[in-house]
Amino acid sequence: MKVDCLVVGAGFAGAVCAERLAASGRSVLVIDRRNHIGGNAHDRPDAHGILVHPYGPHIFHTNAERIFAYLSRFTDWRFYEHRVLASVDGRLLPIPINRTTINGLYGWALDEAGIRAHLDAVRVPIDPIRTSEDAVLASVGTDLCDRFFRGYTRKQWGLDLADLSASVAARIPTRTGDDDRYFTDRFQFMPAAGYTRLFEAMLASPRITVRLATDFFQVRDAIAWDHLIFTGPLDGFYGHRYGRLPYRSLRFEHEHLAGIETFQPVGQVNYPNDHAFTRITEFKHLTGQQAAGTSIMREYPCADGEPFYPVPRPENEALAQRYRKLAAAETRVSFVGRLAEYRYYNMDQVVGAALKTVADLGA
Known part of the structure; x- marks a missing residue:
């Protein structure tokens, strides 16, 4: 198969790059080893019809009007201030x-x-x-x-x-007043129909082909491309040449509570000192859905599993810099996103990084 651009990963970084590249007239193949689009921002109805975030709560907020305007092409919004x-x-x-x-x-x-x-x-x-x-x-x-x-x-x-x-x-401020919003950004909204619908709209161009359940490292030699956008772990791209970059993972425990209107007064309650989990998310607060029951999720951080968070320590940053030097020498590959850049990005920052990447490619 021959395409102008191969995009590895169908999360925010990959989807934004794919959309912009297709809009510039290029043919784009997006592949993802998971069986869905949206990356960690993917959402879906649970067995009880409540829209949940399987990979933890994703709350959109930004001060960048251009990023909000760009995403607004693909979704209507529901005003939501996270508490x-x-x-x-x-x-x-x-x-x-x-x-x-x-x-x-x-x-x-x-x-x-x-x-x-x-x-x-x-x-x-x-x-x-x-x-x-x-x-x-x-x-x-x-x-x-x-x-x-x-x-x-x-x-x-x-x-x-x-x-x-x-x-x-x-990242966490301290306030002397009564403002109890978690974020104070100008734009605080949730996609009205959910993140997955946003991604579907973003990837709807006829110039974009999406292949799910497809591992880049198993098909890389079967696809010819002029430029590659890689959004997976940076160290993995280079076969962990200098050793593995540390990532923190998460395990999620979902529960539906029948006949309960709400379980907690806000969308998220943190447990800094009690229990093995860090927080409980109740999704109806985030989505505004009306339902007889409610669905919650407990979050358990762990060392092994899917990479979620780069671990910010000086020695990890030094190792990441060694990999970034390899990446900087690539002329036909761009590395974008939290895992590919080993940076603790918010969603809007990922979108901004992706827009800059494709702008540098003339898209």
Whole structure:
């Protein structure tokens, strides 16, 4: 088979590249070793008709109007602002930490100035900030760090805060007011009909052929292509030449609760200190579906399984840089996405990286 462009992976990185390349007049073959499109953002109705995310909750948010406008070509939207509670000492308290969190935890009634003064008093002065522990202690002090972050991090990453780069903790702000939204981006929406429908629209061009349940490494010699877009693990492309890049994986436990309108007050509740799972997602909050029962999912981080998250540590970044040097020397291959670039991207950042990649290719 001969195509202008072979795209490996039908998630956001691959689908965006395929759509743009096809729009520029190229023939595109998209392959994915899974039996569905959408990558980890894939969603589908469960046995009870409730739209669920099999690979964990995917909440779209961005400050980039051009990215929102681009995706809006392929979906209508449902306005949704994600809210997260943390189960700490028998209470459900907002995360990111805000005034409500601190007052609820300690039984206080401080105003914003009081919260600011409290945080100023408990912060640990650390300079320079190198680790996630440094970042959290410098933001909220020891007690809040231990109650909200230390246990969650150990479960999520299998590492202590002190063993992770500062970039992980830096993703979570601290607020002195009552804003309890998890994100503050300008555009916060969910695809009205779900992510899979968005991907179907994105890949609908007659110039795009999609082959699922197809492993690139088994068919690479049977396909002729002028340019390759690779969105899988970067180290895997090179046969783990320098050793394996560490990834964190997840195991998901789905449960349907018949006859219950809602299980929890928000879409996501974190469990930093109790249980083996890190969080419970209730999908009806995310999708706005009306149904007699509800479907929830518990999330268990693990070391082995599908690669989900690059592990942000200096030694891992150094190894990734060795692979990136190999990638930079390629003239007919582009590497795009969280796994192919070994970067902790949000969905909108993946879309942005994909758009830049194909723009550089003249699409």
